[in-house]
Amino acid sequence: MNAHHFGVTVADLGRAVEFYRDVLGLDVIDRFTVSGEGFSVAVGIENATGNFVHLDAGDGRIELVEYDPAGRAHTDDVNQPGTKHVGLAVEDIEEFYRGLPEGVETRSQPRTTESGARILFVRDPEGNLVEMIEA
The missing domain is CATH 3.10.180.10 (2,3-Dihydroxybiphenyl 1,2-Dioxygenase, domain 1)
Structure with missing residues (x-):
């Protein structure tokens, strides 16, 4: 088994891409949109559409995704169970x-x-x- 990607859900995909590309220096390697019943059922969000950007992170990818409909925002500190970075x-x-x-x-x-x-x-x-x- 190998790592494929590390997903980060964002509210503003364009702003997030600028940060990961321009500040962190990661190259954009793919952009795509996914929707439909299979996707909605898989992610557990009715009528979901995901706009994705994959960035090259060496042995894996950073996957930025903006969902429609959008969920509620939350930010946790690293000591909170379930927090990811x-x-x-x-x-x-x-x-x-x-x-x-x-x-x-x-x-x-x-x-x-x-x-x-x-x-x-x-x-x-x-x-x-x-x-x-x-x-």
Whole structure:
């Protein structure tokens, strides 16, 4: 079994794509829309349509999806059961941090954990957490 994608539901697909492409540097590899009865039943949302963008994340993809009808927004902290985040490796976390555009929300400056990894959490424009890690 191999990882295929890591899904992130967003309210504004265009804004999310700009962040993941322009700020995080991921390439868009696919755009598509899915609807119909099979999709609606599979996702458990009546009359659902999903607008998708896949971005290249090395060994997997980041899948951004905007649903119609839209659900209610929520953002959780990492210590809440069921909370998810995307983790992306960078070579130099300090360089990445210095290159962040003004206004990108971070939890802190890059920090070194007890394991020796350097990490930085940022929020995408939708409030979703993205962990940047220099292992």
